[in-house]
Amino acid sequence: MVERRIMAALARRFGVAVIARGGQEQAAAMAAVRLLRFQAASTLSSSAAVAGGEGEETKKMEETQEQKAVASYWGVPPSKFTKEDGTSWRWACFRPWETYEPDLSIDLTKHHTPKSILDKTAYWTVKAMRWPTDLFFQRRYGCRAMMLETVAAVPGMVGGLLLHLKSLRRFEQSGGWIKALLEEAENERMHLMTFMEVAQPRWYERALVLAVQGVFFNAYFLGYIVSPKFAHRVVGYLEEEAIHSYTEFLKEIDRGTIANVPAPAIALDYWRLPPGSTLRDVVVVVRADEAHHRDVNHFASDIHCQGRELKEAPAPIGYH
Numbered sequence: 001m002v003e004r005r006i007m008a009a010l011a012r013r014f015g016v017a018v019i020a021r022g023g024q025e026q027a028a029a030m031a032a033v034r035l036l037r038f039q040a041a042s043t044l045s046s047s048a049a050v051a052g053g054e055g056e057e058t059k060k061m062e063e064t065q066e067q068k069a070v071a072s073y074w075g076v077p078p079s080k081f082t083k084e085d086g087t088s089w090r091w092a093c094f095r096p097w098e099t100y101e102p103d104l105s106i107d108l109t110k111h112h113t114p115k116s117i118l119d120k121t122a123y124w125t126v127k128a129m130r131w132p133t134d135l136f137f138q139r140r141y142g143c144r145a146m147m148l149e150t151v152a153a154v155p156g157m158v159g160g161l162l163l164h165l166k167s168l169r170r171f172e173q174s175g176g177w178i179k180a181l182l183e184e185a186e187n188e189r190m191h192l193m194t195f196m197e198v199a200q201p202r203w204y205e206r207a208l209v210l211a212v213q214g215v216f217f218n219a220y221f222l223g224y225i226v227s228p229k230f231a232h233r234v235v236g237y238l239e240e241e242a243i244h245s246y247t248e249f250l251k252e253i254d255r256g257t258i259a260n261v262p263a264p265a266i267a268l269d270y271w272r273l274p275p276g277s278t279l280r281d282v283v284v285v286v287r288a289d290e291a292h293h294r295d296v297n298h299f300a301s302d303i304h305c306q307g308r309e310l311k312e313a314p315a316p317i318g319y320h
Contacts, residue, residue, distance in 0.1 A: 081095065081096055083096065083269075090265075091266060091269060093190070093193055093266075094186075094190060094270060098186075098270075099269060099270055099271070099272050100271070100272065100318075100320060101271070101272050102271055102285040102288045102289060102320060103288060103292070103320070104284065104285070104288050106288055106291045106292060106295075107291070108243055108247075108287065108288075108291050110291075110294070110295070111240060112233075112236060112237070112240075112298050116305075118227075118229065118230055118233065118305075119233055121230070122230055122233040122234045122236075122237055123237050125234055125237075126234060126237040126238050126240075126241055129238075130241050133147065133148075136208070139248075139252060139257070140199075141245065141246075141248065141249040141252060141258065142195060142198050142199030142258070143199050143201055143202075143205055144245060144249075145191070145195045145199070145245070145246070145249065145286075146192060146195045146196065146199050146201055146205075146209070147205070147208070147209055147212070148242055148245060149188050149189070149191040149192040149195060150192055150209045150212075150213050151212060151213060151216050151238075152188045152191075152235075152238065152239070152242060152290075152293070153185050153188035153189045153191075153192065154185075154213065154216055154217050154220060155181075155184075155185075155220055155224075155231070155234075155235045155238075155297075156181040156182060156183070156184035156185030156186075156188065156293075157181075157182065157185040158217065158220050158221050158224055159177075159181040159224060159228075159231070159232075160177075160178050160179075160181035160182040160185065162221075162224055162225065163177055163178045163181065163310070164178050172311065173311060174310065174311050174315075175310055175311035175312065175313060175314060175315055176314060176315035176317050177300070177310040177311065177315040179315065179317055180296065180315035180316055180317050180319070183317065183318070183320070184293055184296065187289055187293075187320055188293075190270055191286050191289065193266060194264055194266055194267045194270070194282060194286070197264035197266060197267075198261070198264065198279060198282075220234075228300075228301075228304050228310075229300075229301045229303075229304030229305050230301075232297045232298070232300040232301035232304070233297070233298070233301040235293070235297040236294050236297040236298035236301060239290050239291070239293045239294035239297060240294055242287075242290040242293075242294075243287055243290050243291055243294065246283050246286060246287035246290065247287065249283050250280060250283055250284065250287075253279065253280050253283070254280075258279075259279075260278045260279050260280050261278065261279050262276075262277075262278055262279075263277040263278055263279060263281055263282045264282070267282045267285075271285045273285070288320075289320050292319050292320050293320075295316075295319070296316055296319060299313075299316070
């Protein structure tokens with residue numbers, strides 16, 4: 001009975017008319033099996049040539065589909081963006097709406113004259129931090145910029161974090177200062193992403209960055225808790241030193257001691273620089289950003305020095 005069912009199924013599958021009784025049932029079944037083997041062999045042989053060229057492509061497509069299935073399982077597929085000219089947006093570290101045209105008209109010579117003990121302490125603290133940097137990096141301004149940006153991106157994140165927790169703890173708004181400080185940190189991080197394309201740091205320079213950032217983060221975190229006005233004043237003077245460093249950077253480029261290479265593609269998109277821009281153009285816009293950060297942090301310190309809180313004064317959001 002079982003043999004008849006198998007034979008009938010094979011017959012339906014391969015179009016073999018099976019009308020057999022007795023010993024003919026076994027012969028018909030064997031014929032169907034031979035037909036099955038023949039069709040399988042012919043299918044493999046006909047697809048062998050195609051599989052050689054398309055095997056890898058098919059495998060990649062399957063992997064891509066699997067990744068998409070995993071990513072879209074929670075309904076959060078990766079976003080795709082395009083530029084104004086219709087080309088694909090290649091950067092994952094920032095989005096098209098985060099780009100901007102820098103304001104180069106800002107006064108680079110402004111300086112907060114230290115008068116109080118707090119201001120003088122902040123001023124000489126920054127000067128003390130600059131001395132070992134000058135000694136170590138000398139005139140390698142590309143690596144110096146990398147080091148500077150890893151440190152300069154810390155205060156905004158720390159300040160934004162502490163203000164965020166304060167806002168939650170007190171059930172109050174922040175006057176926009178959380179976003180303003182986080183914008184500062186993100187802007188400094190993009191400076192680092194840019195200079196990483198220009199300067200390839202050595203292993204010991206990377207190790208130094210880790211050490212300095214670790215020490216500075218903890219010191220600034222504690223300093224901001226104790227005295228926000230002192231912390232913001234330190235950053236204001238730190239940005240003044242950054243302006244000085246980038247000015248020296250530009251002088252070295254103009255002298256020819258540093259090659260004025262084409263601007264990295266990431267810089268062209270982030271600052272909306274025109275095609276053909278060079279490293280000098282990048283340093284100019286970065287210096288302008290640092291000047292804006294100088295103003296923001298000195299302004300924040302002044303608010304605290306007047307006995308007020310940051311939430312009482314509107315934050316300069318978007319003021320790079």
